Amino acid sequence: MMTRRQFLQNTATCALTAFALPAVGADEAEPGIEILANESIGRISPDLYGHFTEHIGGVIYDGVWVGEGSKIRNYGGIRADLVDSMKRIKPSVVRWPGGCFADSYNWRDGIGPREKRPRRTNFWINDPFLQRAPDGPAKYEPNEFGTNEFMHFCQLIGAQPYLAVNLRGNTARDFDEWVEYCNAPAGQTTLSSQRAANGAPAPFNVRFWGVGHESWGCGGHFTPEESATEFRRFTAWVPSYGLPLDFIGSGPNGGDLDWTRKFFARLTERDHGLLDRVYGWALHYYCGTAGKGDAIDFTVPDWYELLGKAVRMESLITSHWAAMAEVDRKHQVKLVVDEWGAWHRPGTEVAPTYLFGQTSTMRDALIAGLTLDIFNRHADKVAMANVAQLINNLHSLFLAREDKFTVTPNFYVFEMYAAHQGGQSLRTIFNAPALGGEGSTHSLAHLSGSASLHNRRLVLSVVNAHATEPIEVPIAIRGAQISSGSGQVLASSDIHAHNTFEEPQAVQLTEAPVVLKGKTLVHLFPPASVTTLQLQLT
Numbered sequence: 001m002m003t004r005r006q007f008l009q010n011t012a013t014c015a016l017t018a019f020a021l022p023a024v025g026a027d028e029a030e031p032g033i034e035i036l037a038n039e040s041i042g043r044i045s046p047d048l049y050g051h052f053t054e055h056i057g058g059v060i061y062d063g064v065w066v067g068e069g070s071k072i073r074n075y076g077g078i079r080a081d082l083v084d085s086m087k088r089i090k091p092s093v094v095r096w097p098g099g100c101f102a103d104s105y106n107w108r109d110g111i112g113p114r115e116k117r118p119r120r121t122n123f124w125i126n127d128p129f130l131q132r133a134p135d136g137p138a139k140y141e142p143n144e145f146g147t148n149e150f151m152h153f154c155q156l157i158g159a160q161p162y163l164a165v166n167l168r169g170n171t172a173r174d175f176d177e178w179v180e181y182c183n184a185p186a187g188q189t190t191l192s193s194q195r196a197a198n199g200a201p202a203p204f205n206v207r208f209w210g211v212g213h214e215s216w217g218c219g220g221h222f223t224p225e226e227s228a229t230e231f232r233r234f235t236a237w238v239p240s241y242g243l244p245l246d247f248i249g250s251g252p253n254g255g256d257l258d259w260t261r262k263f264f265a266r267l268t269e270r271d272h273g274l275l276d277r278v279y280g281w282a283l284h285y286y287c288g289t290a291g292k293g294d295a296i297d298f299t300v301p302d303w304y305e306l307l308g309k310a311v312r313m314e315s316l317i318t319s320h321w322a323a324m325a326e327v328d329r330k331h332q333v334k335l336v337v338d339e340w341g342a343w344h345r346p347g348t349e350v351a352p353t354y355l356f357g358q359t360s361t362m363r364d365a366l367i368a369g370l371t372l373d374i375f376n377r378h379a380d381k382v383a384m385a386n387v388a389q390l391i392n393n394l395h396s397l398f399l400a401r402e403d404k405f406t407v408t409p410n411f412y413v414f415e416m417y418a419a420h421q422g423g424q425s426l427r428t429i430f431n432a433p434a435l436g437g438e439g440s441t442h443s444l445a446h447l448s449g450s451a452s453l454h455n456r457r458l459v460l461s462v463v464n465a466h467a468t469e470p471i472e473v474p475i476a477i478r479g480a481q482i483s484s485g486s487g488q489v490l491a492s493s494d495i496h497a498h499n500t501f502e503e504p505q506a507v508q509l510t511e512a513p514v515v516l517k518g519k520t521l522v523h524l525f526p527p528a529s530v531t532t533l534q535l536q537l538t
């Protein structure tokens with residue numbers, strides 16, 4: 001059993017290599033949360049709170065795009081309820097148009113007068129789920145939503161665009177020309193004039209470009225060496241129009257360290273300076289029960305198993321980070337976790353064409369909290385993350401069908417955690433018993449979370465992963481004192497709770513009062529909950 005002193009020493013060592021929450025027994029070490037106000041890990045990029053939209057199932061049609069003539073309230077064809085809700089969570093960046101769809105997309109199909117745009121076969125048409133579904137945009141892409149519409153969506157919600165480039169089917173020239181269409185000054189080139197004719201004279205100034213996507217899979221079944229060669233070719237001399245472009249390489253599937261090592265080695269084989277071309281290294285990880293577990297109907301052991309899988313994100317970050325360092329010794333390149341979330345089997349989608357359109361419950365909300373806390377704790381390593389996917393899909397924040405719309409429990413986690421954006425991530429020690437998840441190989445703690453400092457305001461987020469037990473703990477801040485505070489909590493007496501069109505407020509946030517006894521703060525965290533506390537420091 002570890003004493004408190006050993007616990008502190010142990011976590012200090014971990015922080016140098018991998019910040020893993022240690023599984024400690026509670027006998028000697030009293031449960032508690034200790035925040036080290038003077039130990040910053042790094043700035044929490046707002047881009048950790050990014051999103052992902054793909055032309056798949058019901059994400060774009062009719063999640064995001066309902067059309068200008070629609071009876072559904074819209075802003076230039078974009079679902080107004082979605083825009084209004086997104087503004088509440090300060091979305092920093094949105095990735096588009098895929099996913100695997102990006103690997104078959106030609107951006108030219110999605111510009112110009114909508115009635116003249118070609119209809120194409122959607123990448124996902126062969127998925128068995130769609131064989132049974134009626135025909136529609138999930139199978140046959142109408143291209144009504146293209147580059148200009150996506151940029152308009154980003155402008156409406158105040159997010160930066162992040163475009164995924166088709167490296168499987170298009171050429172490097174197509175890529176250069178998409179950059180030109182988006183970023184060339186008005187009136188200077190035929191493509192920038194086309195952009196103006198399509199309603200957008202000012203450049204879109206797109207900074208983030210994903211050069212390749214899942215190149216190990218639907219993006220071309222490349223070897224890591226081939227993928228690095230293609231990345232080098234595509235990123236050579238791309239016109240920048242005075243805006244530094246941030247290229248994101250197609251990284252590994254989960255724990256495939258071999259992919260990371262071989263890509264970096266091949267990329268730099270003749271010129272180590274080519275590391276400068278890589279802003280981010282895209283890691284994809286879904287904590288899945290794909291094909292197995294139901295999104296809504298699950299047992300308590302299923303709960304622990306999936307939460308245990310979710311926290312594997314931490315070791316994926318630290319292990320890829322270490323593998324990258326074998327070539328990138330100064331850690332120029334950061335991780336971009338541009339697809340993450342829980343993946344359940346079909347059956348809870350709100351429309352028959354909504355491929356992967358699962359309904360999220362409290363379990364998914366806790367997965368969101370656990371994952372965002374991991375990103376915060378690794379703010380020095382992770383530059384961006386994009387939850388998959390925004391609406392009507394895996395781990396979504398929203399469900400929509402025709403004029404019906406609801407937020408899911410995941411939305412509330414993003415709403416609470418928006419307060420972390422831009423703060424200094426602080427080293428925080430959660431001393432709490434480990435929860436052994438059956439079948440789980442990863443250490444899930446009763447309590448975990450993250451903290452960030454914004455001048456004298458501290459934001460603390462805490463997940464109580466226990467399905468049934470509340471836990472009350474003292475919260476100590478080393479190097480500062482709390483003068484006042486407020487809090488919010490997402491909790492339900494039912495771990496399966498979720499919002500529906502009929503009951504859109506079955507799960508919602510409630511206030512979590514902060515009660516100070518003198519200078520001491522003791523807080524009760526309900527079972528299966530996500531809490532954020534905002535504490536004013538003196």
Ligand code: AHR
Pocket residue numbers: 054056098099100101214339356388389394
């Ligand atoms: O998010 C659904 C799919 O999962 C994406 O298209 C693909 O990138 C991933 O494998």
